Amino acid sequence: MIFENGLxxxxxxxxxxxxxxxxxxxxxxxxxxFALILFRQIQLMVKTLPLPLGPILKFIAIVHxxxxxxxxxxxxxxx
Numbered sequence: 001m002i003f004e005n006g007l008x009x010x011x012x013x014x015x016x017x018x019x020x021x022x023x024x025x026x027x028x029x030x031x032x033x034f035a036l037i038l039f040r041q042i043q044l045m046v047k048t049l050p051l052p053l054g055p056i057l058k059f060i061a062i063v064h065x066x067x068x069x070x071x072x073x074x075x076x077x078x079x
C-alpha cells in the first residue's frame with residue numbers, strides 16, 4: 001500500500017525537476033498560442049485599417065510564430 005513506506009514517497013514523484021519541466025512546457029505552449037492570437041489580431045487590423053506598414057507587420061508576426069514553435073520543439077526535445 002501507499003502508506004507502508006510513508007506518504008512522502010508518493011510526493012517524491014513531484015520533484016523540483018518535474019515541476020520545472022512542466023512549467024517550461026506549459027509556458028511554451030501558451031506562448032505559441034499567444035503568437036497565433038497576435039498574428040490573427042494583426043491580420044484583422046491590417047484588413048480594417050490598411051497601412052503601408054501592414055505587410056511588414058505580417059512578416060514579423062509570421063517570424064514570431066516560427067520562433068515560438070521552434071522554441072516549443074526545443075523545450076520538448078530537451079525534456
